[in-house]
Amino acid sequence: MRLLQALFFPPEQPGGVSSMIPYLQEKFSSARWEMELFSLPKRIRGKGREEVVFETFDWTRYGDSPIVQKYMQTYRDYLWWTRLRLQKPYDLIHAHHPIAALAMKTVFPDTPVLQTIHSSYERELILNGKIEENGPEHRFLTSVYRELEAKTDQLITVSDAFRRYMGTYIEYPERVKIMPNGYDERRFKPVPHENEVPQLMAVCRLVPAKGLDVLLRACARLKERNIPYVLHLIGDGPSRQDLERLAQELGVYDDTIFYGYTLHPEEFMPFFDIFVLPSRAEAFGSVFAEAALCCLALVGTSVGGVPEQIEHGVNGLLVPPDDPEALAEALEQVIGDPAYRYELARTACEKAKAQYSLNRVAIELKRMYLGYEARGSQSL
Incomplete structure (x- = not known):
């Protein structure tokens, strides 16, 4: 054929x-x-x-x-x-x-x-x-x-x-x-690791639809509460300068790494701990499945196809879009409880292997x- x-x-x-x-x-x-x-x-x-x-x-x-x-x-x-x-x-x-x-x-x-x-x-x-x-x-x-x-x-x-x-x-x-x-599972290789400071990451085009401004505001709340983290933003787009400026205004620029566009982020995704993307809209959200296959804990918003991938409290956490406080609380939960974070990540990986x-x-x-x-x- x-x-x-x-x-x-x-x-x-x-x-x-x-x-x-x-x-x-x-x-x-x-x-x-x-x-x-x-x-x-x-x-x-x-x-x-x-x-x-x-x-x-x-x-x-x-x-x-x-x-x-x-x-x-x-x-x-x-x-x-x-x-x-x-x-x-x-x-x-x-x-x-x-x-x-x-x-x-x-x-x-x-x-x-x-x-x-x-x-x-x-x-x-x-x-x-x-x-x-x-x-x-x-x-x-x-x-x-x-x-x-x-x-x-x-x-x-x-x-x-x-x-x-x-x-x-x-x-x-x-x-x-x-x-x-x-997704071809061979591309995603979870790596056992222990990060002293929890590593957050997002992979996306840097545009308003992805809600990264909300993520930076949530991170500012984490910093106010003395909750340790490092945020890695992988991707590029027209909002990059605005996001870098916002990170500086919020006092989280030194805790945030802007990578720019990377062709194969799945090659180093497994070394992080938490994947977070507070999108304002997603038809499916392929990157959540990719992060799950890398055995990361998932935090997303209850929009589009994301809730079809994430069952709240079972294989990840869901928050409303445009809600920095709810996002900060979810991140605080998975940052502060490594055992719970690992269980969410393991369950997410099993679901992704079975369904995607x-x-x-x-x-x-x-x-x-x-x-x-x-x-x-x-x-x-």
């Missing part, structure tokens, strides 16, 4: 897609399967000129927005690159970004196209202060969900929470399948893909 995994970013970019899809190739390396990866290189900008018409809405109503214009130009670029580079037929295409799915269905209208939606671009833009809720960009991006439903053969998402969110914008939410991301293994995802995908192959055979 000839498969194409259609990504948006190149596979080396950070995120849930890149932490799973490239590693699937090994699981599909047999005479029965032939899998390729495809993505849009960063250098391809402004090449596409093809006129675009959507089936379910008139996108030109929102065409005055620079954000919509950029989105549509990227779509044209993806179409141009796809037509240029892909000629041979595929038995099935699995897309991992709306632009990839719509472009693939345009170029290969007779090929089944499955679409996994990994995150909400519009929610991220709202939380990061780039667009307004119910503004033209928001309406445009949520209209794309209905277009995907009409054009693709199957919608998939990574959590029940995100399926419920997406359900308000599509006609048949009950048809959306849920398939959490999977790459083998499980590969088996589910093969079953799904073969179903489309069988339908094709019956139609001949």
Whole structure:
């Protein structure tokens, strides 16, 4: 069976897609399967000129927005690159970004196209202060969900929470399948260690949606209470200078290490103690599963798909978003009780191995893909 995994970013970019899809190739390396990866290189900008018409809405109503214009130009670029580079037929295409799915269905209208939606671009833009809720960009991006439903053969998402969110914008939410991301356990190697001072860490893009300002305020409360810790922030983004400035204002800059972007944070993640990320929105939160596989205690917020990974008090702690005091109390609990911290980490690791293994995802995908192959055979 000839498969194409259609990504948006190149596979080396950070995120849930890149932490799973490239590693699937090994699981599909047999005479029965032939899998390729495809993505849009960063250098391809402004090449596409093809006129675009959507089936379910008139996108030109929102065409005055620079954000919509950029989105549509990227779509044209993806179409141009796809037509240029892909000629041979595929038995099935699995897309991992709306632009990839719509472009693939345009170029290969007779090929089944499955679409996994990994995150909400519009929610991220709202939380990061780039667009307004119910503004033209928001309406445009949520209209794309209905277009995907009409054009693709199957919608998939990574959590029940995100399926419920997406359900308000599509006609048949009950048809959306849920398939959490999977991770190759061999990449994550827990290391027995004893840190005299508990080491907190977060891995994410430095943007307002991740709530790192809340984390710094919680850390300031820990410092006021003379609770020892070191905070490691791994990642980069437009909020870095603001976060560094806030850390200085709060008096926690000397206790915080800003690493910048790191390609493989899982290589040194096991040497820390507590993973904490007070996100304001998460479709799934892949990094929580990755931290769990490294046997770290988890502290997160009760948003999106995070509560589907963390059962409060069992394999981690949950706090409300935008609540520095609640976050400080949760961190104080796991910092001050190493035995409890270890038990949370052990339970989180066991759950991640059982529910988020790459083998499980590969088996589910093969079953799904073969179903489309069988339908094709019956139609001949």
